[in-house]
Amino acid sequence: MRIVVLGCGFHGRGVAYEIAAAPGVETVVAADLNPARASRVASKTRGEAAAADLFDPDALDALLAGADLVFNAVGPYHRTARPVVEAAIRNRVPYCDMADDHEAAELLLLDPDWDARARAAGIGVVTGCGIAPGxxxxxxxxxxxxxxxxxxxxxxxxxxxxxxxxxxxxxxxxxxxxxxxxxxxxxxxxxxxxxxxxxxxxxxxxxxxxxxxxxxxxxxxxxxxxxxxxxxxxxxxxxxxxxxxxxxxxxxxxxxxxxxxxxxxxxxxxxxxxxxxxxxxxxxxxxxxxxxxxxxxxxxxxxxxxxxxxxxxxxxxxxRRGTTAPSAIVALMLARGELGFTGVRAPEGCVPTAGFFRALAAVPxxxxxxxxxxxxxxxxxx
Missing domain, CATH: 3.30.360.10 (Dihydrodipicolinate Reductase; domain 2)
Structure with a gap:
């Protein structure tokens, strides 16, 4: 699998490390507005680095080409969720994030247009996968x-x-x-x-x-x-x-x-x-x-x-693993096709509790x- 992680800050790079260590992941693309920071993360994951401006649709489209999932680790999500979900839908790439503010949740979960568009694209969008929410x-x-x-x-x-x-x-x-x-x-x-x-x-x-x-x-x-x-x-x-x-x-x-x-x-x-x-x-x-x-x-x-x-x-x-571990668990379930849905959901709306908490129990x-x-x-x- 080829996974794009947008944002290489404290939590974003933690998610990249968790995902890179998982079986079946061939490449993690660490993407950040700061190319040097992306390169540092890529050197640890043995993956790829890319410069990323979330507000440049063409650049996002190029970045998501051939990806099996995009994980958005760039906040604040009341500003960053929309452009990345838009790109995921355009490119038919499953999307996951650790969004933790109500405005992003209201945008994606209360407006049925987002769910309809994700379904039409044949992808799952899962928002809010960290510790609180998540x-x-x-x-x-x-x-x-x-x-x-x-x-x-x-x-x-x-x-x-x-x-x-x-x-x-x-x-x-x-x-x-x-x-x-x-x-x-x-x-x-x-x-x-x-x-x-x-x-x-x-x-x-x-x-x-x-x-x-x-x-x-x-x-x-x-x-x-x-x-x-x-x-x-x-x-x-x-x-x-x-x-x-x-x-x-x-x-x-x-x-x-x-x-x-x-x-x-x-x-x-x-x-x-x-x-x-x-x-x-x-x-x-x-x-x-x-x-x-x-x-x-x-x-x-x-x-x-x-x-x-x-x-x-x-x-x-x-x-940080209270945020990064559940985020990676849900992202990998989604990328592997284990969640069996299209549309927009929160983790509690699509992730089986037994599998989730068993995986989390392995995180000391x-x-x-x-x-x-x-x-x-x-x-x-x-």
Missing amino acids: ITGMLAKLGCERMARPRRVAARFSWNYSIAYPAAIHHFLRINSGLAPQFVGGALVRPGPFAEPETVRFLAPVGERRVYCTGINDPVSVPRSIPGLEEVTAKGCFHQEEANEFLEAMVRWGWTSYEPVPALGTSPFEALIAYLNSAQGRGRFDIAQEPVPMAIRVEVEGEDNGAPARLVFEGQDET DVKLFEIDAKGEARPLAV
Whole structure:
């Protein structure tokens, strides 16, 4: 198989390494706007390197020629999902990504035209295959499969702010800027930025964190993938309270707006991101990380055997593999034709839970747990 990985940043190159190590993969094409970065990744995968501008349709078409799958690892996805999915459809190449913002999910999953076009092209498009969304959606699916009448899904997460990854900060600023939907009462609602805070006690060593409504894919993708649910909510935060205060201040004072300001010569958001990416900005916006892993928690509530039921799952990841491993697992399933669909889906809408979690269990850096009614955790069993 010939797999094109677009984007050789922290997570993109991790996905490339995972895919390159898989049986049946002959060539991984590492593509990046920065040719030197692509070459460094290609030297490790023993594959090919290419320069890639996602907003150049002709260049994308040339890159995708002869590919068995394209993996889009370039964010922010509210800007980058559309051009790459367009190219995948034009070239009839299956598409996979780790998109983690609601705007990309709403674009691809709520507009039926994308599903129809992917079907007409004979390809599968799978969006949101990382840790949150991705593993969170698959845990929701697992819980719903174990319950006669699932009604509510709650996805919660906490993670480290790091100035070393300004793209991740860009993403989290955007999805918390007030546009994010939650699925409540069978419909999408938009409660606004930092709405409905609650305290969640994650497994040690993460512990208690104050989370708030946020804009990952799950409130869009999970109810579309699992019909009959009444509520799907997503709440998250940074581990560091100082980082959450920074996030809230930037949103409150309008720095997440893309509306151009003549005096700035650009939009407030683009000016802020440029500052974060600068040497001066990195010095001012550096916040010490907490020595704890990223944590996810998924609760599924409903009825089983005529009685109220509640299932709780958690996951922890101290490395990037919580994102790169599930992304590679789904991408390879899609490239091998194992998912058996055409159109647009989230992983929970097309990936078998047993095969997914068995593959993920082989990744020692990603720890998944199920928590019983007494609050005792044990390794996830499928």
